[in-house]
Amino acid sequence: MTSHGSAPRDAKFQYLWVADELRKEINSEAHRPGERLPTQEELATRFGVSRATVNQALSLLRKEELIVTRQGSGSFVASEPGEPSHVPGPARSPEGKVWAVVSERVPPVLLKPYLVEAFEANVVKLDVFSMTTESLAARVVDQKDRIVAGEISPPRSITARLLLPNTDSSALAIPRQVSGEDDPRVRQRLGGILRSHVTMLRSALYELRRLKLVEEVAVQVRMVPFAPQMKLYILNNRVVLQGFYIPEEGTATLEDGEEVATYDAYGTGATLYPFRASADSTPEQAGVVRAAKKFFDANWENLATKVTF
Template identity: 35%
Template sequence: MNGVVESLDGLDPDDPRPASQQIANVLRAAILTRRFQPGERLPSQNELADRYGVARETVKVALRVLREERLIVSRQGSGAFVRAQTERPVGLRPHIEAAFERQHVSIDFAGFSSETLHGALTEPLDKIRAGRLTPESIAVRILVPDHSQPAAVPSAIDGPENDKAVRDRATRISRRHSEAIVDSVRELGELGLVRSATAEVRTHGTAALFKVYVLNNSEAFFGFYPVVRHTVTIAQEPVPIFDVMGKDIPLFQFAVGDEEDLATQYVQQARAWFDSVWTTIAHEQQP
């Protein structure tokens, strides 16, 4: 990292612009020309202050400019990173894996089912079993719809006679993934590989038209479910249904920074929204 710092352009003493603006310009150019890759950590505030012979407050102002331009995100205790979605929405898996590098891991998910989360958790949980990751605690909370009651999605298009079968199918899919997550996380605690390992599932009576992940109370990911018409097979018969398609939908990332910027406020509100549903209209998943 020090080599990267030294390779950055210096300040121009003849430039009338403030040092903070000049530093922002240098870092912006380095980001846009891919000297810093998406997701890469920038030099620390101390390193930049030493490089340019300025106070840390000057560097903070420069980084604030880049955050407002949505080129970087700041993560408490970790530094500033090039925003992963400067060109496109982010993938969830690497962020889930990075979350498990913390001593205490918390993951809150709200959506239609936990299929994507189940897939993203496979590798970090395997690494814990192999002793390659050693968090002290894991806490996973999952919020999904209660499909025992009629809802707009999923629902049969051509009449109520198939509606319960459609909802039963959605329940099976949701339970398959959520129960696998619960069993895998709790097993780590039972084996003594993690001091505290909890996983809970609660259901609620509203339709899920978007998904939200909150990782370690410091990052939030949001995506919209498109509602589609498609045909599924139930009891060996084709049934046209209204459904949501969640796999591989674009996710947008927000991370808590050192400033009360929009991203920090979004993460705070996502956490508050999740807690409000979890503690009011949600109930434990029935056997």
């Protein structure tokens, strides 16, 4: 998912940029669930925009159910009072049957708890289909730091398969100029963002092997000639996190400083919907996880091209 980057000069899109910056902070837990956000005046000063722009940004985050606003008290990061902070297990029906679909009331942007759980396994497997791996790279670095600090036992092996869009392909639907014209510079910008985050992720995992903390580490990257319509994480073949890329109009700042109007998928806080295949799930109940794995493997084997970084 592409980042807006610096503040757009076009006031029409400034609220998207402000929302994107706040969304990143929520996703990274700079603002934790239940925490009060700065006031509108403080946010306006920080971002150099009007209060009306801040209000638009907060309204967007409310629609995404990332924040709640309490009259007279301000805006707060959304949370479910009384719910445990750990990742919920499979939801149970009144009859005691285990369902594969976990309630969507799970806090929507917290990828971190699921990676915490995944990295506590002896064998870690990450299959990811996304635009840039921006969200994943930062969270993987967190897990690398936990292992180095001795907070958790190192897994025996870590395997990551990253499926990403080929930014050399003019067939990419996004990012693309609003005019419909294919601009290689827009795709090159995405390619730069993509490479930087893949490099961050690879470096973090291979450092564990270099330090002889994890015996086996493998990071494979393949590219497909189309932009993903959804973000997909498959963790240890048991948990699936799925979110949707929603094309929005915005601006992209190119290397020469030119700003162009584009359709793109912005932000690192896409709402993720979790699904889990538990040990006692029936084949029908675990169908979403099986279908996601089949989807990923088919694209990986049949449509993707190997690349090196």
